[in-house]
Amino acid sequence: MTGTLPAVAHLDAIHRLIEAEMEGLPVEEHDPTKGLPLQVVSFGAREVNAAMECMVTTWVTMGRRVYDFEDQWARYCGCTQGVMSNSGSSANLLMLAALVETGQLSRGDEVLVPAVGWSTSLFPVAQVGLVPILVDVEPDTLCIDPARAREAITPKTKAALAVHLLGQPADVTALQDMGLLVAEDACAAPGAERDGRRAGSMGVGGTFSFFFSHHLTTCEGGITVFRDPVLADAARSLRAHGWVRERSDREAHVAAHPEIDERFLFVSSGWNLRPTEMAGAMGQEQLKRLPAWIERRRRNHGSWCEMLADTPGVTVLPELPGQVHASFAFPLLLDAEIDRAACMRHLESRGISTRPISGSNLARQPAFERVVGARVGGPLPVADRVHTHGLFVGNSHAFGDGHGLLLKDALEEFFRG
Numbered sequence: 001m002t003g004t005l006p007a008v009a010h011l012d013a014i015h016r017l018i019e020a021e022m023e024g025l026p027v028e029e030h031d032p033t034k035g036l037p038l039q040v041v042s043f044g045a046r047e048v049n050a051a052m053e054c055m056v057t058t059w060v061t062m063g064r065r066v067y068d069f070e071d072q073w074a075r076y077c078g079c080t081q082g083v084m085s086n087s088g089s090s091a092n093l094l095m096l097a098a099l100v101e102t103g104q105l106s107r108g109d110e111v112l113v114p115a116v117g118w119s120t121s122l123f124p125v126a127q128v129g130l131v132p133i134l135v136d137v138e139p140d141t142l143c144i145d146p147a148r149a150r151e152a153i154t155p156k157t158k159a160a161l162a163v164h165l166l167g168q169p170a171d172v173t174a175l176q177d178m179g180l181l182v183a184e185d186a187c188a189a190p191g192a193e194r195d196g197r198r199a200g201s202m203g204v205g206g207t208f209s210f211f212f213s214h215h216l217t218t219c220e221g222g223i224t225v226f227r228d229p230v231l232a233d234a235a236r237s238l239r240a241h242g243w244v245r246e247r248s249d250r251e252a253h254v255a256a257h258p259e260i261d262e263r264f265l266f267v268s269s270g271w272n273l274r275p276t277e278m279a280g281a282m283g284q285e286q287l288k289r290l291p292a293w294i295e296r297r298r299r300n301h302g303s304w305c306e307m308l309a310d311t312p313g314v315t316v317l318p319e320l321p322g323q324v325h326a327s328f329a330f331p332l333l334l335d336a337e338i339d340r341a342a343c344m345r346h347l348e349s350r351g352i353s354t355r356p357i358s359g360s361n362l363a364r365q366p367a368f369e370r371v372v373g374a375r376v377g378g379p380l381p382v383a384d385r386v387h388t389h390g391l392f393v394g395n396s397h398a399f400g401d402g403h404g405l406l407l408k409d410a411l412e413e414f415f416r417g
């Protein structure tokens with residue numbers, strides 16, 4: 001890559017054209033008479049100009065913009081190390097693989113995983129040779145239930161993967177108090193906090209997704225954060241072919257293998273999960289927007305919970321005391337006698353987009369039997385309820401009370417029949 005800058009006049013002109021073209025983006029205020037979508041467009045000219053600058057300067061592969069974003073994101077999370085990748089799923093894979101690579105976990109160790117989560121919260125556990133054990137979730141957070149986790153522990157259990165589901169922070173401390181090493185899937189929970197600790201910094205590592213529909217986006221993208229540089233170095237090799245180039249201890253590896261050209265010196269059995277430089281450039285612009293956007297989502301979450309508190313037939317999940325809920329989306333649990341599919345159809349007919357709650361009970365997904373070694377670590381009644389009667393609607397920094405009222409009206413209309 002050359003990185004040669006074109007004439008500045010052209011770059012300025014491109015910037016101005018993009019600013020004109022993207023006026024009004026990102027969407028900061030959404031009109032509730034237009035419905036309640038899952039998300040709004042969350043990037044604008046600043047992000048596109050930053051990404052475009054990489055392309056016109058021809059520096060498109062992972063470089064300075066990615067590294068700077070990694071530092072900024074790690075600091076935001078209260079960590080020191082960030083390893084960006086091409087998705088949140090890859091970030092999970094890298095986090096778990098780094099734990100095995102460095103010997104903090106060994107192949108065959110059991111890892112407790114919440115039964116309700118995303119598919120690629122679960123799959124990477126087995127993909128790196130660990131044994132996932134599904135544990136039920138708490139009814140008020142839908143995150144892993146520490147009491148059920150304790151019951152599932154065997155002499156082989158070494159770790160837990162805490163998924164901060166839909167932005168609600170899981171009780172990492174309770175899992176750590178059982179002597180478990182805890183890794184965090186915070187892919188839908190940037191900015192979430194529990195007992196004063198920010199998501200990603202509570203455990204041994206944490207992951208985030210920058211897919212289009214998430215709080216922030218780099219189109220596709222993800223990042224793994226650590227406080228331990230040894231884990232970060234392992235993840236950096238695993239991310240890029242297994243080579244040493246981005247490791248902080250590169251010189252030591254090079255010195256140990258003088259017979260091999262350092263440019264192609266491979267020390268781990270890795271993948272290629274790198275992000276593009278455009279993703280790093282977008283991420284830096286997106287991060288500036290995050291604190292205000294989290295506050296807005298959190299406020300919506302609180303006021304929508306209040307609005308729906310007396311609506312019969314539904315249970316909402318308010319933020320618990322001492323926590324910051326990042327509110328990726330707004331989950332609802334319907335009463336047992338209610339037909340969820342009919343309710344979702346009704347909401348959609350009123351312009352309210354719906355989804356099941358992530359992968360719901362992952363033990364009931366057909367893929368579960370393909371997850372090598374995985375088993376269920378106890379009864380899963382809450383996960384089952386989520387599976388049959390859970391749903392979520394969108395939340396966003398661009399929504400407000402009008403969207404909560406739309407949801408309340410639509411639900412009450414459905415329940416009145």
Ligand SMILES: Cc1ncc(COP(=O)(O)O)c(C=O)c1O
Nearest residue numbers: 087088089118187188209210211
């Ligand atoms: C909890 C959780 N983990 C992992 C992922 C995967 O992220 P990505 O779509 O960036 O691969 C998601 C995606 O929504 C998620 O919600």
